[in-house]
Amino acid sequence: MTTTTVRATAATASSAPTAVPRRRVTRDTWVALGFLAPTLFGFALFYFWPSLRGLWLSLTDYSFFAESSFVGFANYQRLLADETFWNAMLVTVEYVALNIGFQTVFALGLAVLLHRLTRSVVIRGLVLMPYLVANVVVALLWFWMLDAQIGVVNQVLAAIGLDPVAFFGSETWAIPTIAFVNTWRHLGYTALLIFAGLVMIPKILYEAAKVDGAGEFQMFRRITLPLLRPVLALVLVITIVGSFQVFDTVAVTTQGKPGDASRVIQYYIFDLAFQRLDYGYACAVSVVLLVILAVIAFVQLRLMRANESDLS
Known part of the structure; x- marks a missing residue:
């Protein structure tokens, strides 16, 4: 019992x-x-449904002022022969290469300095301040500062004996200038994302490397970069996708000029939809851009093995 x-x-x-x-x-x-x-709910209402709606409109000749009809893949066939579209893609790729190249390198260096030299909250706040300013305000600020006639930058160049430069009005300088402006604004935010990844690396690894006689550069190459790979993959996906979507800086400063030298793909879509009222074709260009960004993000995540960590 x-x-x-x-x-x-x-x-x-x-x-x-x-x-x-x-x-x-x-x-x-x-x-x-x-x-x-x-x-x-917000994703479904503001992203998923508009995407489906845009996909349908890309198969029509939709217009506010006339009845629309189904045209199938005619807009996509038109896109293949559109020289302005291909030029906009090349301009966008040039901008992305400059923006991501400088932004990633400088942000990585700034994050390492923040991690190795200081943990001050005040300094982190100062680094993040440009990102807290609206992009339109930043664009206007630099537009005035870089003006060929009254800009303070050109006044400094004239003071040291150099000719003034039409930063936003030159076919050569327009895209590099826009890339510089957006790099300046987003640098602190990108650096803090990388800094968050650096904080997750155990200090004992650096201490052991110092005992073995490793220098700062060796520790950066053998410890920091390999263990930072998943964070860098995420940062690159975010920054590259965001760079392909650049619009406000171009709209405020150059409006795609001179010629088509700064007509990026997002500004071209805006021009098609809201100035030429060619909504069906604008949606087709948007769908193509969506597919390109999805492929780029997928390839990046797979090549950089973003779901794996050497810390585990």
Whole structure:
């Protein structure tokens, strides 16, 4: 009788912990879904549905002022022969290469300096300040500062005996100047993303490397870069996708001029939709851009093995 009671009690005790986690997981799942619901609703309303709508409109000759009709892939066939589209893509790729190249290198160096030399919250705030200013305000500020006639930068160049430079008005300088402006604005934000990854690297690895006689450059190449790979992959995906979507700086400063030298793909879509009222074709260009960005992001994540970490 006693043995039976002990066995029943033991069985009950052994089975009790398994029931609690099941109830807890269910409750936590519903709580998580509750927190995700507003974001999912916003994504469906402002991203997923407009994307589906844009995909449908890309197969029509939609216009506000006339009845639209289904045209199939005619807009995409037109796109293949559109020299302005291909020029806009080349201009955008040039901008992305300059912006990402300088932004990533400088942000990585700044993040390492923040990690190795200081942990001051004030300095981090100062680094992030340009990102907190609206992009339109930043564009206008640099537009005035780099003006060929009254800009302070050209006044400094004249003071040291150099000729003034039409930074935004030159076919040669327009895209590099826009890339510089956006690099300046986003540098602190990108640096803090990388800094967050640096904080996750155990200090003991650097201490062990110092004991073995490794210098700063060796530790950076053998420890920092390999362990920072997943974070760098995420940062590159975010910055490259964002760079392909550059619009406001161009709209405020050059408006795609001179000629088509700064007509990036997003400004071309805006021009098609809201100035030429060619909505169907603008949607087709948007769909092509979406596919290109999806492929770029997928290839980046796979090549950089963003889901793997050498810390595990």
